Amino acid sequence: QKEVEQDPGPLSVPEGAIVSLNCTYSNSAFQYFMWYRQYSRKGPELLMYTYSSGNKEDGRFTAQVDKSSKYISLFIRDSQPSDSATYLCAMREIISNFGNEKLTFGTGTRLTIIP
Amino acid sequence: DGGITQSPKYLFRKEGQNVTLSCEQNLNHDAMYWYRQDPGQGLRLIYYSQIVNDFQKGDIAEGYSVSREKKESFPLTVTSAQKNPTAFYLCATRGTYGYTFGSGTRLTVV
Numbered sequence: 001q002k003e004v005e006q007d008p009g010p011l012s013v014p015e016g017a018i019v020s021l022n023c024t025y026s027n028s029a030f031q032y033f034m035w036y037r038q039y040s041r042k043g044p045e046l047l048m049y050t051y052s053s054g055n056k057e058d059g060r061f062t063a064q065v066d067k068s069s070k071y072i073s074l075f076i077r078d079s080q081p082s083d084s085a086t087y088l089c090a091m092r093e094i095i096s097n098f099g100n101e102k103l104t105f106g107t108g109t110r111l112t113i114i115p
Numbered sequence: 116d117g118g119i120t121q122s123p124k125y126l127f128r129k130e131g132q133n134v135t136l137s138c139e140q141n142l143n144h145d146a147m148y149w150y151r152q153d154p155g156q157g158l159r160l161i162y163y164s165q166i167v168n169d170f171q172k173g174d175i176a177e178g179y180s181v182s183r184e185k186k187e188s189f190p191l192t193v194t195s196a197q198k199n200p201t202a203f204y205l206c207a208t209r210g211t212y213g214y215t216f217g218s219g220t221r222l223t224v225v
Contacts, residue, residue, distance in 0.1 A: 008155060034213070043119075043205055043216030044158075088157060100165055102148070102173065103214060107157040 003027045006106030019076040023089035032092035035074045079113045119217035136191045138206035146209035147189040
């Protein structure tokens with residue numbers, strides 16, 4: 001079983017729709033949760049960064065974390081064609097007392113917003 | 116401009132050759148990372164370095180080597196021992212506010 005599971009999609013929705021992207025995880029050591037957006041042939045860029053269970057909102061984006069269920073979500077409201085990209089969840093784990101840490105990524109969900 | 120520069124953008128390698136991918140940063144970040152991205156597999160950690168002259172293997176280090184002689188530079192060598200090197204390679208740094216990624220190098224074995 002992978003430490004992080006993400007529905008790979010692809011997912012196509014009409015412009016203006018609400019999009020829901022989800023990841024589950026199995027490693028209780030994951031402490032921080034992130035969502036990255038990646039356009040084709042580019043590096044990922046950070047969208048949202050959360051630590052505690054609950055919701056965090058930033059404009060049209062809402063990140064939701066449920067640590068008890070080991071489940072995180074990203075919601076996109078009023079989706080735009082420019083939101084078409086691959087979305088990756090990532091989980092941060094501290095792996096030593098010397099500050100060593102690493103990110104574990106989901107496989108990514110390819111999203112297309114249809115005008 | 117502060118950021119991460121990866122070069123080259125595209126790289127072609129003959130079977131049996133070693134190649135080196137460059138990653139340079141001017142963000143003054145101590146920690147640097149190399150990830151490999153394949154379709155349907157997300158990003159997988161190859162090597163990471165928390166500080167100059169120190170680095171650790173990630174989840175898929177076999178067939179790769181790195182060095183960290185300067186804070187700004189973390190080159191990745193893909194050796195002939197790597198059996199399936201065709202992939203998109205991403206370098207990242209970690210700062211106070213999270214991780215920053217470069218634009219990647221696409222390596223193709225011909």
